[in-house]
Amino acid sequence: MSKFKVVLVLAAMLLFASTVWGYLQSFPSTLLGALFFLHSFCLILLAYLYSMERNDYTGMEELQQELAVLRSQSETEKTTLERAVEASEKELANSREELQHLRDMLSQREQRVDELTDQVTNAKAKIDEMQTDINDFLPPVDEDPVLTDIIKLARESAEELDACARKSGVNIRISAAQESLYVKVQPVRIRIMFRNIIDNSIKYMNRSGSLVITISAIEDDIFIVLKDTGEGLAEDETKHIFELNFQGSNRISGNGLGLTQAKAIVDYYGGTIYGKSSPGKGMGIYIQLPMTKTGEKAAEASGETSGEASAPASEEVSE
DSSP states (O other), X not given: OOHHHHHHHHHHHHHHHHHHHHHHTTOOHHHHHXXXXXXXXXXXXXXXXXXXXXXXXXXXXXXXXHHHHHHHHHHHHHHHHHHHHHHHHHHHHHHHHHHHHHHXXXXXXXXXXXXXXXXXXXXXXXXXXXXXXXXXXXXXXXXXXXXXXXHHHHHHHHHHTHHHHHHHTEEEEEEESSSOOEEEEOHHHHHHHHHHHHHHHHHHHOSSEEEEEEEEEETTEEEEEEEEOSOOOOHHHXXXXXXXXXOOTTOOSSOSHHHHHHHHHHHHTTOEEEEEEOTXXXXXXXXXXEOSSOHHHHHHHTTOOHHHHTSOEEEEOOO
């Protein structure tokens, strides 16, 4: 084989390898076509040179067979390359569609983020407005906070409503593990808080029953539970009972200020209050208030003995 033929063979192999590599590297289809054309040209030229040297072959039949093989290889390679280009074009189209889909999703999420940001801003504004309006519901007082026995306040509040409770057939009972528990508050406001909740329970029970007021202390917090045996409310109504002018399915006459004012008082002292109820199982009001001193220290400050401060207490106000 002459040097020129060797060069043609090497060129054809190199062009074919470049074509395949270009397909794998996603070269433009125009460049891939040019490489394939040069590869085919080298093969055809090589075939032509062989045809020109008939004396070097044993016969025309052998030359035709070799040319047919070369043509077959060329057609096979062309078909393979065309399929590869077609697959590459489809993959590129799918990638473009996926990219557009991702862009649309990003745009929708950005819009959703903007909506949520506006909602959060509005919610913060409402919370700030509610915090500003808390003082509107606080009973006015002209006294400074003092250490006050909250159990005593609960008893006094229940006694004030004793006649109303007896008339409605409601039995009020106060249960506490200690004789006294002290918090630093304005007594008038805490008494109003108890009165509002007790009065609300008597009105909405609408039947004979009981109201149990449980008072306990855990570490630096006082927990108060006022649980009645009334008709109760559904959960979706219970979460609105502290809202001003709320009227549930068991509505009665009134402006709905009582529980709203009670919540404002609890919030003012840094506590929490919530309701828990279900139809036919009564209503429970749960309150947490922070203490400035433990019951024992407060009792010592007021001149009581530790034994008196820790004695269990349970008082029934109405029978």
